[in-house]
Amino acid sequence: MKNHIAHRNIATVAFVLAMFSIGPLFAQTRMSIPGTAFSSAPGSGKVVVEDVAGGRRFRGGAGAQVILKAVLPRPASGSADHKVQRIVVHFRTSRLGPSLRSVQLIGSEGVSYHMETNLEGDYIAKEIDRANAWTLKPESATAIHLELQFPIGFDSPINPGEFFLTSVDVEFATPPTPPAKVPTNIDLANSSGCMNCHTVEKKLVGPALRDIAAKYKGDAGAQARLEEKVKKGSKGVWGSIQMPPNTNVRDADIKTLVQFILSLK
Numbered sequence: 001m002k003n004h005i006a007h008r009n010i011a012t013v014a015f016v017l018a019m020f021s022i023g024p025l026f027a028q029t030r031m032s033i034p035g036t037a038f039s040s041a042p043g044s045g046k047v048v049v050e051d052v053a054g055g056r057r058f059r060g061g062a063g064a065q066v067i068l069k070a071v072l073p074r075p076a077s078g079s080a081d082h083k084v085q086r087i088v089v090h091f092r093t094s095r096l097g098p099s100l101r102s103v104q105l106i107g108s109e110g111v112s113y114h115m116e117t118n119l120e121g122d123y124i125a126k127e128i129d130r131a132n133a134w135t136l137k138p139e140s141a142t143a144i145h146l147e148l149q150f151p152i153g154f155d156s157p158i159n160p161g162e163f164f165l166t167s168v169d170v171e172f173a174t175p176p177t178p179p180a181k182v183p184t185n186i187d188l189a190n191s192s193g194c195m196n197c198h199t200v201e202k203k204l205v206g207p208a209l210r211d212i213a214a215k216y217k218g219d220a221g222a223q224a225r226l227e228e229k230v231k232k233g234s235k236g237v238w239g240s241i242q243m244p245p246n247t248n249v250r251d252a253d254i255k256t257l258v259q260f261i262l263s264l265k
């Protein structure tokens with residue numbers, strides 16, 4: 001089929017629908033839907049579809065309303081939540097050719113999001129940003145629809161122009177990674193092996209840590225002495241069982257551990 005469209009009239013556009021969520025700025029997961037993933041929905045009339053380098057070309061009849069549809073991709077679970085922040089439609093069209101009327105997200109219960117674009121004709125360098133806080137329901141929206149309106153008559157009464165779709169980018173907000181867990185003194189006591197023989201409240205192999213705190217309450221020299229004993233071992237203070245030297249625990253950690261034990265009330 002001969003292409004009647006004058007190439008100088010074909011402009012490129014990135015049409016941006018911005019949906020900024022309120023709150024902290026999230027990192028983004030971008031999923032790109034290639035133009036070739038779109039097809040015309042039933043009821044669009046006769047649409048000539050051609051794959052050409054870089055995308056897919058759609059030509060509808062004069063006056064035709066054409067819906068282009070594709071499956072909406074979803075980030076792998078865990079990598080992002082399902083809030084769509086931005087949809088970017090990369091397309092070009094003929095001057096006075098078809099217009100992109102709306103962008104819709106479709107779920108099991110019908111249209112879950114609809115944005116009128118009503119962009120007609122000449123898309124030279126036109127880029128539109130609109131803020132709209134909107135959350136895609138992960139269980140409902142499964143498809144994206146681009147609604148096109150082909151004009152009645154173009155270069156000639158029988159050529160309503162073309163809509164060339166490169167891709168549609170969908171950006172999902174990625175929730176911030178939870179802050180790393182701050183290790184507690186108990187974690188340190190666990191990883192240092194102390195809790196194999198001690199608990200905070202009850203005597204185990206060794207005395208309860210709270211009992212040690214009570215015993216040395218008000219003893220200004222206890223910190224230094226107990227650091228020494230934890231390091232080299234202890235016997236005879238609490239009974240017949242000895243505490244072996246804790247040779248594999250760093251001095252700085254022993255200091256922290258003894259401070260922690262003596263701080264117990």
Ligand code: HEC
Nearest residue numbers: 192194197205206234235236237238239241242243246257
């Ligand atoms: C193998 C068992 C065992 C491990 C492991 C162990 N303890 Fe003990 N701990 C004991 C026993 C038994 C005593 C009582 C010793 C005594 O009667 O002198 C004791 C006593 C203590 C005391 C009191 C010493 C005193 O003079 O009153 C402190 C403080 C203490 N442990 C801290 C620690 C810390 C900190 C760790 C880990 C780095 C640790 N323990 C690991 C068994 C252990």
